[in-house]
Amino acid sequence: MSKKKHKAAHAEEPELTRRALFRTGVGIVGACYVGPIAYPVYRYLATPAKQSAALAAIKEVSIPQEQMPALGTALRFAFGTRPAILIHMEDGSFVCFDAVCTHLGCTVEFQPEEKRIHCACHGGTYDMATGKNVAGPPPKPLNQYKVEVANGQITVTRA
Numbered sequence: 001m002s003k004k005k006h007k008a009a010h011a012e013e014p015e016l017t018r019r020a021l022f023r024t025g026v027g028i029v030g031a032c033y034v035g036p037i038a039y040p041v042y043r044y045l046a047t048p049a050k051q052s053a054a055l056a057a058i059k060e061v062s063i064p065q066e067q068m069p070a071l072g073t074a075l076r077f078a079f080g081t082r083p084a085i086l087i088h089m090e091d092g093s094f095v096c097f098d099a100v101c102t103h104l105g106c107t108v109e110f111q112p113e114e115k116r117i118h119c120a121c122h123g124g125t126y127d128m129a130t131g132k133n134v135a136g137p138p139p140k141p142l143n144q145y146k147v148e149v150a151n152g153q154i155t156v157t158r159a
């Protein structure tokens with residue numbers, strides 16, 4: 001290698017190093033900007049099916065004592081992907097039902113004054129103690145969950 005070519009090669013090295021450094025810096029800065037945006041987008045797009053499957057697989061829900069409904073009232077809560085209704089009966093016992101109307105799937109509500117479970121969509125009515133369909137268009141009873149009370153905590157499980 002001639003002395004002139006050798007000098008030219010050395011002259012390009014700092015340029016290459018600066019260029020590589022610049023590219024690396026751009027990559028890091030880009031990752032810093034894109035990462036925080038891309039990760040939530042990825043999570044949003046990737047998880048609904050997994051989340052839904054995980055929620056549907058839930059077989060048991062624990063309700064802490066502080067959320068226990070008073071006598072004659074009810075608590076609506078999420079049992080996996082579905083609403084559920086826990087009723088504290090006047091005799092102190094608990095009953096729990098899937099809160100999805102068996103007619104067309106509206107969410108039912110407990111009506112303590114009428115002592116019934118009612119669906120506002122088409123006037124369906126269910127017995128509050130058994131979940132049996134007693135009036136209106138619902139073709140079958142509400143699904144009932146099993147309720148256990150131990151150490152001040154309520155555990156609801158799929159029957």
Ligand code: FES
Pocket residue numbers: 101102103104105106119120121122123124136137138
């Ligand atoms: S959806 Fe409940 S009565 Fe029709």
